[in-house]
Amino acid sequence: MKYTIPAEEVMCSGHKACQGCGAALAMRYALKALGPRTIMTFPACCWSVIDGPFPYSAVGVPLFHTAFETAAVVASGIRAGLDARGEEDINVVAWAGDGGTFDIGIQALSGTTERNDNIIYVCYDNEAYMNTGVQRSSATPWGAVTSTTPARHFKQERKKDMMAILAAHSIPYTASASVAYPEDFVKKLNYAKSIKGTKFLHILASCPPGWRSAPELAVQLARLAVQTHVFPLYEIHEGRYFRMSMNPKKKPITEYLKPQGRFRHLTEEQVADMDRMVDERYEYLLEQAERSKPYFEDKKGN
Amino acid sequence: MQKVIMGNHALSWGALLSRAEVIAAYPITPQTEVVELLSNMCADGDLDAQFIKVESEHSAMAASMGASAAGARTFTATSAQGLALMHEVLHWATGARLPIVMGNINRAMAPPWTIWTEQTDSISERDTGWLQIYTSSIQEIMDSVIQAYKVAEQVYLPVMVVLDSFVLSHTNENCDIPDQSKVDAYLPKFENAYKLDVAKPAAYGGLTGPDWYYELRYKIQKDTERSLDLFEETGKEFGEMFGRPYGLVETYKLDDAEIVLVTSASIASTARPVIDQLREEGHKAGLVRIRVFRPFPSDLLRKLLQGRKKVLVIDRNISFGMSGAFYEETKAALYNEKSAPPMWGYIAGLGGRDVPVDVIKETFLETIKEDHPEGDIIWIGVKK
Amino acid sequence: MSEEIKWTKESDMPLMAMSMGRMTVNKTGSWRNLRPVVDKDKCNKCGICWKFCPDVSIKMDAEDYPVVDLEYCKGCGICATECPKDAITMVKES
């Protein structure tokens, strides 16, 4: 068999993720790319449970569980500690949910990013606070139902553009990814490993119970999110230069929304509203990518 | 080397002599000089450390946790609002068993805004599991940082070195700055047996149920108790090497004392001439300065205080609805003793109100006048 | 594969909540309601099922056919959905 992603498994079976958990898939891929010379830190999130209770662990690399709002800066601290002792070749990775990234952890993340500390930050985005029972986060998309945004008053605010916020810190590399495209994710992590500074990866990680969808559809939904332009895959280099990782012909947004109970309540008009927002954002990204073309032509390769 | 330095710089020198490898700190009055001097020491290459200029105290402690977990000797310093902001992660540092050393400059809590001294900031963190040393001279601040690492790294617990704002932080005194080689002999390089290590991958701090969490807390308590002996041993050893011994408490004219003042920090320094005066006036007065507050030296205080006629405690901190912390805890330590003396608890000097000789004398005279204390809290000098 | 760790007293434990073994002690196969069954006749050995298993529960055998590790497979059905050849069927566990 020809492997399109590394064959080696660092993460093991037996972890505590729900059936069809995108966050578990994301970790499996990430560790394939990062390899065993990696140290991780997790704030409070589903992964603080998935990894397993004391005295067991699933990730297979050193891991420091930390407070909800501290992932980025704990990673900064680990990096400084390693550098002080001359162990500069180890990947230091903060691995956090959308709540720990978009909301409570944004201050520390901004600090780490502004200092351009040499770490990789991965936000696995399941678009709500899943660990505590599916409450809304600022990463929850417009229109979604969560346990704090009921159908009669679904989420009225648009998803925060975290990629733009990170890019505004002028870090070398910001990229989005999806668990449906592991080769793309692995490639992006390999690039992140190869450069110094703060690297931010934002990976959409489907969550069957939180999205009220069937577990067997987890990968398909993560793929449809990209194909319907809801969650575009792109990179921002040096905080300014955009590049689409793929630019698929748009599928109808309903293909993505229909299988998810969290969007079931939306009327046709509301779906059309959402579609408009998606298009608006996608067009903006295409414009940015167009503008950035000369940069990538000069750069060649990566 | 002899050098006139301010209290804040004594913290920086302590970190330098301890060869701190990572420093993460955020400025707050009256702590800023600690960070500034350390930045300069790093920039000039006198101190070979990574300096993380974090965006908050919360991140200062979180970064310190990461660095310490990676095996580096780590230092930070803060005060009042900054310390309170760290609260959640102070618990984290203890639970993760990280031997971080932090300077805390005692400043009263806002509102209203204030920058003057009071211990309520560090007292509020007494249940976080941080070991606490309350200092009373510039020299002691520097020496305590070095000693703190020696204790912290044996019990895998964090230590806070505490000093009064302005009274100590911004006062200059002549200090003996020991030779680096001597400090290296006292405090060798540290290899953390539990550090994050790619050769021995392990997860730290994973979900723990009631079946074993309890035992982990028991271990912290046992090691905290053990640190009491270590503070004594390392303090004695410090004396042998540098000529300045340190203990859990410091006493003054205690041997035959009938009325004993228990207090801490700079108030204890001011109290010495008061003891002398009282003795001249025929009162057998004595002093106990509590230096190590966490762990609380209960056994030692029982030994020192039982059988005395009267004990009074002056606290520059308050636990609203109760009293001052040094009073509460000293009284609790003696509660089960048959010959426990009656104890008076005075509050003084909150928000940096001066506690001069005559205020301390007043507390003594009040105590002498009464047979038994009325209530648990006596305010000195409230303008009524 | 990891052994279950059994302590009887606090002195058996590490100083802090530090892992001593791997989660392979946790046999998640018991969570399963549906079991993936591979039809070798339809399979083209592409490995897509292996790639998308969140539970690292598919291995490719010597002939490159997928083998489901029933000790851990949670029965999510992703492999069956993603298989381009419809070579995996989810059958009810008895």
Ligand SMILES: Cc1ncc(C[n+]2csc(CCOP(=O)(O)OP(=O)(O)O)c2C)c(N)n1
């Ligand atoms: C300071 C603090 N506030 C609240 C919590 C409770 N809490 C734990 S995880 C979590 C939500 C995590 O959401 P996210 O970061 O999106 O990760 P997910 O659980 O979705 O994987 C919350 C609110 C906490 N642990 N700490």
Ligand code: SF4
């Ligand atoms: S709730 Fe969602 S993210 Fe959390 S473990 Fe389950 S599937 Fe994964």
Ligand code: SF4
């Ligand atoms: S995905 Fe289907 S065709 Fe491909 S290896 Fe698996 S079972 Fe065979």
Ligand code: SF4
């Ligand atoms: S059903 Fe799910 S867990 Fe089982 S092998 Fe298929 S993808 Fe893996």
Ligand SMILES: [Mg+2]
């Ligand atoms: Mg989430």
